[in-house]
Amino acid sequence: MKILLLTTDTTHHTKFTERLAQHAEISVVTESQSSGRPDFATASEILAPQQKAYELGRWFGGSDVRLNDICDPIETQSVNSFNFTDFKSTFQQDFTLVFGTSILSRGTIQAIDTPIFNFHGGDPQSYRGLDSHLWCAYHADWRNLKVALHVLEPTVDTGPLVTLQNVDIEHGSSLDQLRAFTTELCISMILDLINTWPESVASHSMRFYERGRYYSHMPAVLLDRCRQNYLRWTSR
Numbered sequence: 001m002k003i004l005l006l007t008t009d010t011t012h013h014t015k016f017t018e019r020l021a022q023h024a025e026i027s028v029v030t031e032s033q034s035s036g037r038p039d040f041a042t043a044s045e046i047l048a049p050q051q052k053a054y055e056l057g058r059w060f061g062g063s064d065v066r067l068n069d070i071c072d073p074i075e076t077q078s079v080n081s082f083n084f085t086d087f088k089s090t091f092q093q094d095f096t097l098v099f100g101t102s103i104l105s106r107g108t109i110q111a112i113d114t115p116i117f118n119f120h121g122g123d124p125q126s127y128r129g130l131d132s133h134l135w136c137a138y139h140a141d142w143r144n145l146k147v148a149l150h151v152l153e154p155t156v157d158t159g160p161l162v163t164l165q166n167v168d169i170e171h172g173s174s175l176d177q178l179r180a181f182t183t184e185l186c187i188s189m190i191l192d193l194i195n196t197w198p199e200s201v202a203s204h205s206m207r208f209y210e211r212g213r214y215y216s217h218m219p220a221v222l223l224d225r226c227r228q229n230y231l232r233w234t235s236r
Contacts (some may be wrong), residue, residue, distance in 0.1 A: 001023075001024045001025065001094050002091065002092060003020065004026070004031050004096040006079050006096065006097070006100065006146055007098075007100050008030055008031050008033070008100050009066060010100070011059075011060075012055055012182075013065060013099060014065055014067045015060075017056065017070050018070045018097060018192075019225075021071060023194055024194060029073065029075075029079065029082060030067060030074070031101045032076070033077050033078060034101070034102045036102070040220070041219070041221075042131075042219065042220055043220050047175065053180045054177050055180050060228050071148065077102045079108060080107075085111050088113070095116065096112050096113055096117070097190065098117070098118040099151045105154075113200065116151070117150070117193075119189075120147070120148065122148065123145060123146045124148050124157040125209045126160075126212040127144060128156055128211060128215065129156055129157065129214040129215045129221065131174070131218040132216060134223075135215050142144065145191065147164070147165055147167060149163050149186075149189050149190070151201075157214075158211050160206040161207040161208075162205075167181050167185055169182075169234055171234060174231060175230040
């Protein structure tokens with residue numbers, strides 16, 4: 001099986017890519033500059049150093065492993081400026097997988113011209129957009145701490161669900177560790193899709209749904225409440 005992965009060069013995406021490459025022939029396009037950066041400090045920016053430190057220790061023995069240590073990624077400033085039409089002459093993927101890039105434009109989706117699936121950290125029936133798990137923590141809404149794998153559409157987080165699963169949380173864990181648990185679930189979900197392809201994405205096996213509320217970047221000033229709610233919940 002051949003898979004085109006569109007992602008960014010972060011520790012959790014590196015781990016995901018490492019595992020995916022063990023089960024499929026992959027080509028990786030990495031986006032270096034996401035669009036729509038806010039003009040305020042975000043909770044994700046504050047969390048990032050602690051997340052990276054935990055993930056490097058959990059997966060790579062503390063070594064600073066990067067994506068180019070795992071594969072030979074094709075770098076682009078934006079996935080929407082990448083020439084997918086020419087790319088098709090070099091790699092004929094069975095499907096395309098999006099994990100953590102900017103929103104794909106309608107033109108980009110058309111140029112890719114294969115089934116496209118997207119990972120969304122949250123239940124799109126309740127939380128669409130950005131920082132869904134942080135917004136769950138902010139509202140102490142633990143029933144929606146899930147990961148969705150869905151068909152990518154031009155509208156955000158609205159495509160039919162391939163699968164929707166709960167994140168397995170370790171007792172006493174901190175919010176810094178949540179991204180690692182989410183990534184490990186994403187790995188399990190994509191391997192299930194590969195092992196059951198193409199039945200796993202047959203129209204009768206996917207679920208349509210009412211779209212949830214759209215959320216944007218969480219401001220950094222709300223992060224303390226998320227940390228407190230999460231720790232209270234995991235320590236219960």
